[in-house]
Amino acid sequence: MTAHPSPDHHPSSRPSGPQRSSLPPFGARLRRAMDERGPLCVGIDPHASLLADWGLGDDIKGLERFTYTVVEALADRVAVLKPQSAFFERFGSRGIAVLEQAVADSRAAGALVLMDAKRGDIGSTMAAYAATYLDPASPLFSDAVTVSPYLGYGSLRPALDLARQSGTGVFVLALTSNPEGAEVQHAVRADGASVAATMLDHLKAENARDAAPMGSYGAVVGATLGDTLAAAGADLAIGGPLLAPGIGAQGATAADLPKVFGAAVANVVPNVSRGVLKHGPDVAALRESAARFAGEVRDAVASARG
Numbered sequence: 001m002t003a004h005p006s007p008d009h010h011p012s013s014r015p016s017g018p019q020r021s022s023l024p025p026f027g028a029r030l031r032r033a034m035d036e037r038g039p040l041c042v043g044i045d046p047h048a049s050l051l052a053d054w055g056l057g058d059d060i061k062g063l064e065r066f067t068y069t070v071v072e073a074l075a076d077r078v079a080v081l082k083p084q085s086a087f088f089e090r091f092g093s094r095g096i097a098v099l100e101q102a103v104a105d106s107r108a109a110g111a112l113v114l115m116d117a118k119r120g121d122i123g124s125t126m127a128a129y130a131a132t133y134l135d136p137a138s139p140l141f142s143d144a145v146t147v148s149p150y151l152g153y154g155s156l157r158p159a160l161d162l163a164r165q166s167g168t169g170v171f172v173l174a175l176t177s178n179p180e181g182a183e184v185q186h187a188v189r190a191d192g193a194s195v196a197a198t199m200l201d202h203l204k205a206e207n208a209r210d211a212a213p214m215g216s217y218g219a220v221v222g223a224t225l226g227d228t229l230a231a232a233g234a235d236l237a238i239g240g241p242l243l244a245p246g247i248g249a250q251g252a253t254a255a256d257l258p259k260v261f262g263a264a265v266a267n268v269v270p271n272v273s274r275g276v277l278k279h280g281p282d283v284a285a286l287r288e289s290a291a292r293f294a295g296e297v298r299d300a301v302a303s304a305r306g
């Protein structure tokens, strides 16, 4: 995909091969951001219906206005912003240019950017996806990216290795928030372990290096899962972050977090997208909503600590 972004936020051509980064490991950066700002992650998901609700057109101008308003409202106060790439890709190269600008502006304002791209392919193609999001020379360079392990955990190796090199992170889908996920993720392998438990074990091993204060390799575990985690034999003590989508529009609440995550709740990065975004386009209302979710998360985590 060829992008034509404004020239002010990234190099016009990419050097060959991954660039070394001076960034500390992602896990350390994320832990610090969680300590300073609280663990909330807000999604930037410009649904067509939200654009309409905001009084915007379902076009590039609407996309720009929506995206830059969310960045202006939240990038200086939440730990993580998670743009969902699909909502930008559907506008073609001009949508990608908006995404590039949003990533750069969010990072400049102090938010970590988790690119929600859910990529996954054979290793050699995965290397290109990894370069897209985790190579500091890329116009879409982000602090972390979501990936899908359906081609096998080993196929993710180029992303896992580039993340270590560039101080970025990788979030692997383990137990997703949608009800359809169980047919794959709860499936039991010949050795008796579920697919999800196997992914979590891989991540635990990945995090064994650079484990303090937190590993850079995360799992996606839905906040909607209630007590079904036990059925998947999931050990959430992976030493890395746990991205927990599903709060708000999908029905989970902050109060569910201790029940779903138990002792691992300290590593949970709860995500809310529509639950916050529906309060736009008023910047103050977006901030108030994010602050309310952040407060509920803080109270839930504190009550779990006793």
Ligand SMILES: O=C(O)c1cc(=O)[nH]c(=O)n1[C@@H]1O[C@H](COP(=O)(O)O)[C@@H](O)[C@H]1O
Pocket: 043, 045, 084, 116, 146, 175, 176, 177, 178, 220, 221, 222, 245, 246, 247, 248, 249, 250, 271, 272, 273, 274, 275
């Ligand atoms: O990786 C994700 O972020 C993700 C994983 C998952 O299991 N479930 C899930 O909803 N998500 C994403 O999290 C966001 C949830 O949005 P809301 O339901 O509007 O809060 C969307 O961008 C989803 O693509």
